[in-house]
Amino acid sequence: MYFDSLQGLLMMNGHGMYVWSAYLAAIAIIMTLLVVPMRRRARLLQQLAREANGSEDKTVGNARVEQ
Amino acid sequence: MWTFFHKLGSPPWLYAIAGTILRWLVPITLIALVAGMIWGLLFTPPDFRQGDSYRIIYIHVPAAVVALAGYYVMAIAGAISLIWRMKMADVVMRAAAPVGAALTFIALLTGAIWGKPTWGTWWVWDARITSMLILLFLYLGVVALYESFDNKEAAGKACAVLSLVGMVNIPIVYKSVDWWYSLHQPASIKFTGESTIDPSMLYPLLLMIAAFYALFTCCLLMNIRAELLQRESRTQWVKKIASEKGAD
Amino acid sequence: MHPVRRQRLLLVLFVVLFSSLAIGLVSYALRGNINLFYPPVDVVSGKAPTGHSIRVGGMVEQGSVRRSEDSLEVSFMLTDYKASVPVVYVGILPDLFGEEQGAVASGMLDSEGVLQATEILAKHDENYMPPEVAYALENAGFDEKGKIK
Numbered sequence: 001m002y003f004d005s006l007q008g009l010l011m012m013n014g015h016g017m018y019v020w021s022a023y024l025a026a027i028a029i030i031m032t033l034l035v036v037p038m039r040r041r042a043r044l045l046q047q048l049a050r051e052a053n054g055s056e057d058k059t060v061g062n063a064r065v066e067q
Numbered sequence: 068m069w070t071f072f073h074k075l076g077s078p079p080w081l082y083a084i085a086g087t088i089l090r091w092l093v094p095i096t097l098i099a100l101v102a103g104m105i106w107g108l109l110f111t112p113p114d115f116r117q118g119d120s121y122r123i124i125y126i127h128v129p130a131a132v133v134a135l136a137g138y139y140v141m142a143i144a145g146a147i148s149l150i151w152r153m154k155m156a157d158v159v160m161r162a163a164a165p166v167g168a169a170l171t172f173i174a175l176l177t178g179a180i181w182g183k184p185t186w187g188t189w190w191v192w193d194a195r196i197t198s199m200l201i202l203l204f205l206y207l208g209v210v211a212l213y214e215s216f217d218n219k220e221a222a223g224k225a226c227a228v229l230s231l232v233g234m235v236n237i238p239i240v241y242k243s244v245d246w247w248y249s250l251h252q253p254a255s256i257k258f259t260g261e262s263t264i265d266p267s268m269l270y271p272l273l274l275m276i277a278a279f280y281a282l283f284t285c286c287l288l289m290n291i292r293a294e295l296l297q298r299e300s301r302t303q304w305v306k307k308i309a310s311e312k313g314a315d
Numbered sequence: 316m317h318p319v320r321r322q323r324l325l326l327v328l329f330v331v332l333f334s335s336l337a338i339g340l341v342s343y344a345l346r347g348n349i350n351l352f353y354p355p356v357d358v359v360s361g362k363a364p365t366g367h368s369i370r371v372g373g374m375v376e377q378g379s380v381r382r383s384e385d386s387l388e389v390s391f392m393l394t395d396y397k398a399s400v401p402v403v404y405v406g407i408l409p410d411l412f413g414e415e416q417g418a419v420a421s422g423m424l425d426s427e428g429v430l431q432a433t434e435i436l437a438k439h440d441e442n443y444m445p446p447e448v449a450y451a452l453e454n455a456g457f458d459e460k461g462k463i464k
Contacts, residue, residue: 001109012119019122022177026126033169037289044296048309112445150323186436187409193351232334248350255441265444
């Protein structure tokens with residue numbers, strides 16, 4: 001490890017603000033990238049299951065939900 | 068060979084195989100990302116000139132590399148959907164666009180944050196940076212164009228043409244630093260010849276590039292699965308999956 | 316291949332080629348404007364415009380940096396090893412600014428050919444290495460590109 005203290009790691013010799021904000025922003029965007037399709041799929045499945053149970057004869061139309 | 072292509076064109080098969088791949092690839096991706104970030108942040112030496120600010124390279128370069136590679140995925144899928152009218156290619160194209168846009172945005176954002184302490188500015192209308200901004204607009208353009216059509220077949224065609232036209236931008240991004248005087252430095256990792264980055268810094272960078280490729284694949288497959296469910300919501304196989312999910 | 320598909324394939328290739336050609340011609344026509352800066356040799360030979368603000372990029376000449384003692388004024392020479400342009404700037408320089416380092420200065424050329432800079436950007440190269448490696452290279456008589464000094 002190249003930093004001898006937590007303080008040193010956070011400050012990074014004055015570049016801490018830049019490095020940490022870049023990493024945190026990237027992590028936030030990556031998390032969003034992964035979570036959005038997961039939730040979209042879960043919501044679609046839930047809706048389809050509800051409609052299938054609600055009325056057997058009705059076909060599932062307009063399943064396009066807001067993304 | 069041909070059976071593989073025919074299977075690729077089958078939505079339930081694609082949905083199932085994507086699910087199997089994701090079960091393995093998502094944990095691997097997350098581990099690689101976390102390991103690469105910790106390696107880059109804690110266990111690499113600082114740069115002799117830039118000090119610790121260079122650590123942004125471990126996000127910036129992988130995001131940019133995969134954003135460019137992802138464009139080929141989108142454009143080739145677009146070409147296949149235009150020529151062979153393969154619906155699954157259309158799904159892949161639509162699934163790749165938002166992921167590519169997000170990665171391009173990460174590259175631009177971290178580049179701006181990196182530019183401030185090293186160059187002394189957040190932004191400059193440099194050939195490399197401007198062509199990356201155009202790449203972001205191309206990705207966003209495909210997303211917006213697709214959403215603006217009610218007829219999804221027409222939307223697919225329009226997006227495929229847009230992504231093929233935009234393909235011109237990719238070599239421009241790559242070569243901008245060689246063709247024009249720019250503030251951005253040329254690439255440090257070279258396919259031919261020796262890389263100009265110390266091995267102790269290169270290995271975590273290669274790990275992060277691999278992790279970002281895996282991340283792109285994960286997001287692409289997840290988007291494909293969601294898109295398939297939506298498009299095929301009237302079919303038996305989707306109803307079966309939905310009722311299985313609804314039961315538990 | 317099915318003739319209809321072949322036709323579509325040709326159409327796709329046509330779209331890609333045609334747009335490449337169009338963009339290629341546009342960027343060729345604009346090549347002067349796409350360059351972020353002028354090299355010193357263009358400035359000295361009078362190819363750079365004098366009426367408005369321009370950017371000049373090159374290396375900061377060894378031993379040319381003069382700092383004022385009572386203000387933030389600094390002057391130095393930018394060189395591409397073919398010609399040099401004197402630069403005067405008042406303000407805070409970026410951290411990476413230094414002699415034998417790349418820099419881009421923007422401002423207007425005055426009547427004596429001195430660039431009155433309003434902004435200085437540091438340009439760095441594609442070499443990354445730990446300080447101890449740079450130190451060892453230095454001691455062995457190489458520069459950071461691995462060339463013998």
